[in-house]
Amino acid sequence: MALQVYTASLLKEGLVAYLCLDSEGISWTTDLNKATAAEDSDIDTLREAAERSDRDNIVVGIYPVLVEKTASGFEPVENREKIRANGPTIILPQSSKASTNLHAA
Amino acid sequence: MYQYSQADHQLLQERVSQFRDQVQRRLSGDLSEDEFKQQRLRNGLYLQLHAYMLRVAVPYGLLSSNQMRTLAHIARKYDRGYGHFSTRQNIQYNWPKLEDVPQILEDLAEVEMHAIQTSGNCIRNTTSDPLAGVARDEIEDPRPYCELIRQWSTFHPEFNFLPRKFKIAVSGATHDRAAVAVHDIGVRLVKNVKGELGLEIYVGGGLGRTPMIGKLIRKFLPPHDMLTYLEAILRVYNRLGRRDNLYKARIKILVHETGEEKFRELVEEEWEQIKENGLRLSDTDINNIKSHFKDPSYETLSDFDSDFDAQLLADPEFAQWADKNIELHKQDGYRVVYLSLKSRNQPSGDVTADQMDAIADLADKYSLGAIRTTHRQNLVLSDVKLTDLHSLWLDLKALDLATPNYNHLTDLISCPGMDYCSLATARSIPIAQALTKRFDSYDYINDLGDISLNISGCINACGHHHVANIGILGVNKKGIEVYQLTLGGSAREDASIGKIIGPAFTADEIVDAVSQVLDVYLENREDPDETFLTTYRRIGQDPFKEKLYG
Numbered sequence: 001m002a003l004q005v006y007t008a009s010l011l012k013e014g015l016v017a018y019l020c021l022d023s024e025g026i027s028w029t030t031d032l033n034k035a036t037a038a039e040d041s042d043i044d045t046l047r048e049a050a051e052r053s054d055r056d057n058i059v060v061g062i063y064p065v066l067v068e069k070t071a072s073g074f075e076p077v078e079n080r081e082k083i084r085a086n087g088p089t090i091i092l093p094q095s096s097k098a099s100t101n102l103h104a105a
Numbered sequence: 106m107y108q109y110s111q112a113d114h115q116l117l118q119e120r121v122s123q124f125r126d127q128v129q130r131r132l133s134g135d136l137s138e139d140e141f142k143q144q145r146l147r148n149g150l151y152l153q154l155h156a157y158m159l160r161v162a163v164p165y166g167l168l169s170s171n172q173m174r175t176l177a178h179i180a181r182k183y184d185r186g187y188g189h190f191s192t193r194q195n196i197q198y199n200w201p202k203l204e205d206v207p208q209i210l211e212d213l214a215e216v217e218m219h220a221i222q223t224s225g226n227c228i229r230n231t232t233s234d235p236l237a238g239v240a241r242d243e244i245e246d247p248r249p250y251c252e253l254i255r256q257w258s259t260f261h262p263e264f265n266f267l268p269r270k271f272k273i274a275v276s277g278a279t280h281d282r283a284a285v286a287v288h289d290i291g292v293r294l295v296k297n298v299k300g301e302l303g304l305e306i307y308v309g310g311g312l313g314r315t316p317m318i319g320k321l322i323r324k325f326l327p328p329h330d331m332l333t334y335l336e337a338i339l340r341v342y343n344r345l346g347r348r349d350n351l352y353k354a355r356i357k358i359l360v361h362e363t364g365e366e367k368f369r370e371l372v373e374e375e376w377e378q379i380k381e382n383g384l385r386l387s388d389t390d391i392n393n394i395k396s397h398f399k400d401p402s403y404e405t406l407s408d409f410d411s412d413f414d415a416q417l418l419a420d421p422e423f424a425q426w427a428d429k430n431i432e433l434h435k436q437d438g439y440r441v442v443y444l445s446l447k448s449r450n451q452p453s454g455d456v457t458a459d460q461m462d463a464i465a466d467l468a469d470k471y472s473l474g475a476i477r478t479t480h481r482q483n484l485v486l487s488d489v490k491l492t493d494l495h496s497l498w499l500d501l502k503a504l505d506l507a508t509p510n511y512n513h514l515t516d517l518i519s520c521p522g523m524d525y526c527s528l529a530t531a532r533s534i535p536i537a538q539a540l541t542k543r544f545d546s547y548d549y550i551n552d553l554g555d556i557s558l559n560i561s562g563c564i565n566a567c568g569h570h571h572v573a574n575i576g577i578l579g580v581n582k583k584g585i586e587v588y589q590l591t592l593g594g595s596a597r598e599d600a601s602i603g604k605i606i607g608p609a610f611t612a613d614e615i616v617d618a619v620s621q622v623l624d625v626y627l628e629n630r631e632d633p634d635e636t637f638l639t640t641y642r643r644i645g646q647d648p649f650k651e652k653l654y655g
Contacts (some may be wrong), residue, residue, distance in 0.1 A: 004295075009152055009156075011131075011132065011203065012202060012204050013134065013156065013157075013202045013203070014152055014155075014156040014157035014201075014202065014203060015155065015156055016154075016155055016156075021435065028615045031318065036382075047451070051400075054138075056134070057132065057133075057134040060138050060152060060432065061138075074318055079523070079581075079584065079585075080154075080523060080582065083154065083523055084154055084155065085522065087155065088524040088525060088534075089524055089532060089535060090156070090452060090524055090534050090535060090538070092185060092187070093186070093187035093452070093457045094186065094187075094453045095180065095181060095186030095187060095455070095457035095458040095459045095460075096186075096458075096459050
C-alpha cells in the first residue's frame with residue numbers, strides 16, 4: 001500500500017504546500033506533518049479536493065507525493081520531495097534585516 | 106553606462122503596469138495558470154522548487170552603485186536578504202511573493218533595470234567581457250555593440266516566440282572572457298591586417314544535453330552590418346528551427362543537422378534580402394551609442410607605487426590577494442579588482458543585501474561608482490587606483506569578499522541545483538561547498554595554477570560543467586544522487602567540450618575523485634607553468650582513468 005499526500009505551490013506566495021482535508025473542509029499547509037495522507041483508492045478524494053483548489057486559484061501545479069509514516073511524522077520517499085518539504089539543505093546567506101514574513105505563510 | 110531615454114523609461118513603466126494588471130487578473134482568477142505562465146516568464150518569473158524565482162537582467166554585466174543598492178533593497182524588503190549572481194551575469198531572487206513582483210519591477214524600473222526577456226523563448230540578456238573598456242588586451246570595447254543588440258532584440262516582434270531561448274555573447278579582446286563559443290551566437294570584435302574593425306560571427310554553440318562549440322560562419326563582418334546579419338541568422342532559425350521537439354529546438358541542432366556550409370548559405374541568402382534595410386547601422390548610430398561608453402576622466406598616475414610595493418612585502422595575505430584577484434588596467438595607475446563570491450561561507454554567486462550595500466559604497470569610494478558581474482559568478486570593480494588597493498582589500502576582507510582564488514580551483518561555478526531548481530536532478534551547492542572546504546589552501550590552489558572546476562545539478566548545464574577543465578554533472582540514478590566527471594573542457598578562446606571520464610561517483614566519493622584527478626596532473630605536468638588543460642591535452646584521459654578506476 002502506497003501512502004500519499006497531495007502537494008502544490010501556493011499561488012500568492014509560491015511556497016510548497018500540502019493538502020489538508022477534514023471535516024472543516026479543504027485547506028493547505030506548509031507543514032507536511034499536518035497534511036492529509038491516503039492510500040490507494042482513497043487518494044482520489046484528495047485529488048478531487050486538490051483539483052478544486054487549483055480551479056479556485058489557491059494553488060498551482062498539484063501532484064501526489066509518496067510518503068512514509070515515521071516516528072517523527074511523514075517523510076517523502078524521494079530525495080527531491082524531501083528537499084521540497086524541508087527546504088534547502090544548505091545554510092542560507094544571512095543579512096541583517098531580511099524579510100521574514102514569508103516564513104509565516 | 107547607457108542612460109535611458111524618455112522612451113526607455115516609458116517602455117518600462119508601461120511594462121510594469123501591464124504586469125501589475127496581469128498579476129491582479131491571475132490572483133482574481135481571470136487568468137488561468139496556463140494563460141499567465143507565458144506572461145510571467147516574459148517578465149523573468151519562474152516557479153521553482155520552493156517558491157517563485159525572479160531573474161533580473163544585468164545588461165552585459167554592468168551595474169551602477171545605485172542599481173546595486175536597489176538590488177539590496179529588493180533582497181531585504183521582498184526576499185530573504187540575499188541574491189544569486191548567475192552564469193549569465195544576471196541576478197536571481199529565490200523567494201519573492203507573486204503579489205510583490207509588480208512592485209519589485211517598479212522599484213527596478215526607477216533605476217533603469219528590469220526582468221524583460223530573462224526567460225522564455227526569446228533573445229535573452231546579451232553577455233559580455235566583464236573587463237570591457239578597461240582590459241589591456243582589448244581590440245574594441247564590446248559594450249556599444251551589446252547595447253545595440255539589446256535595443257534591437259528587446260520586444261523584437263518577430264523573435265518573441267522563437268523555437269527556443271536564444272543567447273548572444275560579445276567579446277572585444279584577445280582573450281575570451283565571455284565564453285562566446287558556447288552561445289547561440291558569439292560575436293568577437295577583431296581587426297584585419299589593414300587595422301579595420303570587423304566582427305567574427307559564431308553560430309550554434311551551446312551547453313545543455315547536446316553541448317557544441319559554435320561554428321565560425323562569417324570571418325569578418327563590417328560593424329555596420331551587425332544587426333542585419335544577426336537578423337538574418339534569427340530569421341533562418343525562426344523559420345527552420347524545430348518546434349516539434351524541445352530537445353532539438355536550439356539553433357545548435359539546426360546548424361548541426363543543416364551542416365555548417367549550408368547554414369551559412371541560408372543566412373547569406375537571407376541577408377542579401379535585408380542588408381540594406383533600416384537596420385543597417387550608420388556611423389552616427391554607432392557613435393551615438395559609443396558616446397554612452399566613453400572613458401571616465403582618469404587621473405594621470407604612475408603605474409608604480411612604492412607604498413603598494415611595501416604593502417605587498419609587509420603583508421603576505423595582501424600579497425596573495427593581489428597576486429590572484431587583481432588585473433592590469435589599460436590606464437596606468439589603475440587596476441581591475443575581482444570580488445570573489447566563492448568564499449567557504451556562502452554558495453557560489455550568492456551575495457547578501459548587506460554585502461550588496463557595502464559593495465555599492467566601495468564602488469563609489471574606489472571605482473567610479475561602477476560594478477560588473479562575471480559569467481563565473483564573481484563581481485568586478487573595474488577602475489581602482491593602485492594606491493587604493495590595500496584599503497580596498499581591508500574592506501573586502503571584512504566583507505568576506507577577498508578570497509584569493511580568481512581563476513583557481515576554488516573559484517568554482519555552481520548552479521543552484523536541487524536545493525532550489527525544479528529542473529535539477531541532484532544537488533550541486535553541497536558538493537561545491539565540500540570541494541571548497543577540502544581544497545581551502547592558498548598554497549595548494551596556487552601550486553595548481555590556472556584551472557576551472559564547474560558543477561551542474563542536471564543536464565541543462567547551467568553550471569557550465571561541459572566547458573570546465575574539470576566538470577561535475579549531478580544526476581539521479583535510481584533515486585541516488587551521483588556525480589559524473591568530465592575532463593578537458595574550456596570556455597575560452599581555445600574552447601572545448603570536456604569528455605566523460607567514466608562511471609559516476611557518489612556524493613561521498615566525488616571530492617576524493619577530484620583530488621585524484623589533481624594528483625595525476627601534478628605528477629604529470631612538465632613544469633609548474635604547464636596548466637592542467639595543457640597537461641590533459643598532452644597526456645590524454647588514460648592516466649586519469651587509471652588512477653580513478655584502476
